[in-house]
Amino acid sequence: MLNFEFKNTTEILFGEGQSKLIAERLNSNDKILLLYGGGSIKKNGVYDDVVAALAGFEFVEFAGVEPNPTYETLSEALQVVKEQDINFILAVGGGSVIDGAKYIAAAAHYPGDGWDILVEGAEVTSALPIGAVLTLPATGSESNGNSVVTKKATQQKRAFGSPLVQPQFAVLDPTYTYSLPTRQVANGVVDAFVHVIEQYLTYPVNAPLQDRFAEGILSTLIEQGPQALSTPHDYAVRANIMWSATMALNGLIGKGVPQDWATHMIGHELTALYNLDHAQTLAIVLPALMFVKKEQKREKIMQLGRRVFALENADEEALIDATIKAVQDFFEQMGVKTRLSDYGLDSQAASEAAENLRRNDLHELGEHGDITPQVAQSILELAR
Template identity: 50%
Template sequence: MQFSYVNPTQIQFGQGQIASISGLIPKQQKVLVIYGGGSIKSNGVYEQVGAALEGYDWLEFSGVEANPTAETLNKAVAIVKEQGVDYILAVGGGSVIDGSKYVAAAALYEGDGWDILEGKHQVTEAVPLAAILTLPATGSESNMGAVITKAATQTKLAFLAPAVQPKFAVMDPDVMKTLPERQLANGIVDAWVHTCEQYLTFPADAMVQDGYAEALLKNLRVLASQFADRDNDSWRANLMWTANQALNGLIGAGVAQDWATHMIGHELTALYGVDHARSLAIVQPSLLRNQMADKKAKLEQMGRNVFGLDAGDDLAERTVQAIEAFYHSLDVPTQLTEHGADKAAAISSIVGNLESHGMTALGEHQKISLEQSRELLEQAVA
């Protein structure tokens, strides 16, 4: 193992923690509060944020989509530049936080913000930002990554930059009380696949990373099994913390990572509006089967240590079946079902986008070619 690990985001975890932001953002800073469709005004979060920002010079920007678009976010970038905003406070789930990272970076860049996603501009500075998490899933509240969509071209790309790592994150499980079932199920699936992308590769004798990943996966299995009893403080708190730990950099430190499921899933979302988590559940089982020769050892390890399966020549396949059953227990499909009748045309569109975005050699071994991407998507239809 060779790695450098640091996570500078301060976590304020627990009930009533939104009030703590008044001691974390300097009083002289002009703050832009960025949020989504307005649910924070009906669940009490907006009121708590307003109370915590009493005495601050602050303004707001709403309307960030579930898959944040550069077109919408550029309006917030203009506000930051025109109003002299010093600090950005993202209030929402991963989409709002990701979008706020784009705003923070693009606001200090004179060119087209989309250059950041295309790698034409390397982000070295950004407006300071923090997050109040309302939907546990992505871990964006304490990492340096963001995924943004360009609606005009149906392109969904990611960027990483230490400059956009949130300074602090407020994680109050009470804000989850009004979330719809679908969003909670999606959060479990998203955290599950984030963990798998850093775990289901090949053995590296990384005892801490493997053991912690397995603990997170077992947590998510328990939370899924208790989904009917989700309306309690313990369930909410454990999902919120588990989802955070799945993608704060720790379990991926010093080990191979995959992310092919995400790259292919992003195209499903960009082209057909499939929920991010559900795109992952559609792609992952077929991808694991497609790459089983390389992933067999870790699939077998997962089968033994996470699902408690017995040894056998077919253990890797039984592990994939167990993953599918896990998704089905949450009523999340594992086949292409949400984007119209012409599956062949859909697959061709997805593969075409992968090619145009340079996603031609994916996975921990860079072995997933366009042909294999097509094959595994065809398997996801069968």
């Protein structure tokens, strides 16, 4: 097992009705930016619950944060923060809204253009405090310090991370996910699944506890994901999906083990270029990446097949191929297509995504740093 440091500072408020506890986590002098997306929270009761919880507090609303939040929209919200002397951000939504809150929180105290934090690696030395009310389990953003932002003007999707932007608290109420469209539920399950894979499917370092944690999350998603589609108001199923997505990326399972993240980096370029859903890009990239890198990931692919998918092939090559197919089949079962052609894309998309990786100076991806833009192009060619 590799050396590591671990500290998760987010207080999780899990279960039905937990939004009523928000006020107890705020200070009386907080002036709050209530940040949310397209307005669905006003149709499903979440907005009313949050506003009720904020009774007695001064708050300003900012709506319109997109899926794959953009620098352009977040810059508008940042201007509101500065003009209104906001000192706390409450993000109500999925990972995109929470990611956007993190960018705003960091940029509010940054003396230059906040985009420098993402493209130049400018250090985040202070940030506004954040709380979250999660409505779409997927990214784990509610209990980590990571954020991904897209700049439309340059077709760049870049990430940053800092413990200073990790939410202080997060409300996880499974009933808030009942009204989600099927596509968003499916995307969330696939996203959480791939988050686990990025931390698990590398090479063995004698970390059996982390492996078993990861396998438990994967098995839960495989079992409960299809049920979330067929029985959308099953509280137990939605609770299990929500907690699995949080545990997938709160830092625990990735400690002491090598991590990959090439699937995400390649997928980000497809989203930036073609505006595909984040999970759609992951479903395209991962099976092909597993095939191209099956020798480097050999032991863990076989372990995944045996322990998670209960495959019993005696022949190792057959087991590896069957495991890759099982992953692909799971994505398809969730209704998330796994080929570029399913989204009207062809080999041009593979070359353009590879060129974007070069432009963004992403030349050494993967746990071994051996996935170059050229290798990424070959992965996407395979995924046509």
